Amino acid sequence: MDLNHLSDEQIQKYLDHAESENRSEIENHLRKCSFCTHTLQIYKEIYHQLDNDSIPDLSKNFSRTLVAKITAQQDKKTFFWENIIFFFLLLVSAVGTSYLINPMPLLRTIIKPLLDFYNSTMGQVQVQLNGGLMIIAGGIIILILYELLYNKLLKYRS
Amino acid sequence: MQVGNDNLIIEEILSGKTDLFRILIDRYQRLVAHIVFRLIPNPTDREEMCQEIFIKVYQHLATFKFNSKLSTWIGRIAFNTCMNQLRKEKNSLFADLYFSDDEKKDQSGGEIQFHSQITQSQPDTASEKADRNHKIQECIAQLPSPYRLILTMFHLDELSYQEIAEITGLTEGTIKSHLFRGRKLLKEKLVFEFKGEEIWT
Numbered sequence: 001m002d003l004n005h006l007s008d009e010q011i012q013k014y015l016d017h018a019e020s021e022n023r024s025e026i027e028n029h030l031r032k033c034s035f036c037t038h039t040l041q042i043y044k045e046i047y048h049q050l051d052n053d054s055i056p057d058l059s060k061n062f063s064r065t066l067v068a069k070i071t072a073q074q075d076k077k078t079f080f081w082e083n084i085i086f087f088f089l090l091l092v093s094a095v096g097t098s099y100l101i102n103p104m105p106l107l108r109t110i111i112k113p114l115l116d117f118y119n120s121t122m123g124q125v126q127v128q129l130n131g132g133l134m135i136i137a138g139g140i141i142i143l144i145l146y147e148l149l150y151n152k153l154l155k156y157r158s
Numbered sequence: 159m160q161v162g163n164d165n166l167i168i169e170e171i172l173s174g175k176t177d178l179f180r181i182l183i184d185r186y187q188r189l190v191a192h193i194v195f196r197l198i199p200n201p202t203d204r205e206e207m208c209q210e211i212f213i214k215v216y217q218h219l220a221t222f223k224f225n226s227k228l229s230t231w232i233g234r235i236a237f238n239t240c241m242n243q244l245r246k247e248k249n250s251l252f253a254d255l256y257f258s259d260d261e262k263k264d265q266s267g268g269e270i271q272f273h274s275q276i277t278q279s280q281p282d283t284a285s286e287k288a289d290r291n292h293k294i295q296e297c298i299a300q301l302p303s304p305y306r307l308i309l310t311m312f313h314l315d316e317l318s319y320q321e322i323a324e325i326t327g328l329t330e331g332t333i334k335s336h337l338f339r340g341r342k343l344l345k346e347k348l349v350f351e352f353k354g355e356e357i358w359t
Contacts, residue, residue: 008338008341008342008345009338012337012338012341012342039345042345042348042349043341043345045294046294046341046344046345046348047313047341049291049294049295049298050298050309050310050312050313050314050341051313051314053295053298053310053313053314054295055191055192055195055196055310055314056191056195057188057191058187058191058205058208059205062183062187062205062208062209063180063183063184063187064180066183066209066212066213067176067177067179067180067183069209069213070176070179070213070216071176071177074176
């Protein structure tokens with residue numbers, strides 16, 4: 001080791017404290033060899049610069065803005081499902097009330113078209129789209145339109 | 159202590175206290191920013207990418223099994239998100255690691271020049287030191303991004319070889335090799351940059 005200069009690997013391992021066995025041998029060499037001492041100094045400076053490297057920070061309100069965004073997205077999801085549940089309950093109560101008042105016409109309106117749907121061709125389905133199915137289809141369309149409108153409103157609010 | 163603390167915060171967040179996610183963001187945004195800033199070349203995309211990463215972290219928080227450190231788990235999400243973005247842009251991250259033979263010769267040449275260029279050291283003035291630091295930072299910035307990322311995670315974030323390996327999916331041997339080659343390349347760049355000058359006291 002005294003005759004040859006230290007390799008880059010040996011110097012880096014020395015600085016990483018990974019060269020525990022040859023440490024004293026390396027230190028002896030460094031005392032005698034100005035070239036290797038100089039290389040060591042360069043590496044020390046590199047280590048110092050890397051340890052103190054500066055990377056720009058994110059904006060000051062990064063976490064606050066992000067949590068607000070996440071909360072808004074969550075609220076939006078909850079709102080959508082609340083609407084679905086509300087509409088479903090409304091439908092159930094409407095159907096229930098109709099059934100209690102006069103069940104037979106309702107049964108005829110809902111069950112007969114459904115039975116016909118399974119038994120008829122696609123052309124006949126269009127004819128069978130009467131009261132009960134129209135209510136469901138209308139409800140879904142209203143929900144979709146409402147969701148689209150809500151999206152637009154949220155976009156402007158944020 | 160922080161690991162236990164992280165676990166408690168995660169449990170609170172999962173029980174509905176979304177506001178507490180701010181603590182995790184504040185705690186790990188530095189690591190995420192380091193990964194993003196080292197890998198994403200376009201400065202205007204970086205903050206948005208950090209947001210995307212933390213949204214993913216939030217969405218998958220329930221799947222975190224506490225088998226690894228939260229920092230490593232978040233780091234891996236950050237690394238994979240950046241890699242996916244780079245793949246989308248057809249920007250091969252590790253392509254610049256494989257130098258041609260000519261480039262290898264050029265880089266190793268720096269060490270030979272070093273012998274003849276060392277002169278007697280003299281004390282630095284403040285402006286010389288500032289200038290030198292600026293040039294060193296420029297040399298760091300010119301390193302291939304995988305080297306810069308691994309050097310940053312090791313030196314600045316003080317992550318272990320194992321943690322870096324978990325984040326990047328590389329082996330510990332490869333991490334050590336990249337660290338060594340990155341620093342050596344940096345030394346050679348500096349020697350070349352400062353040739354003929356008295357550089358270090």
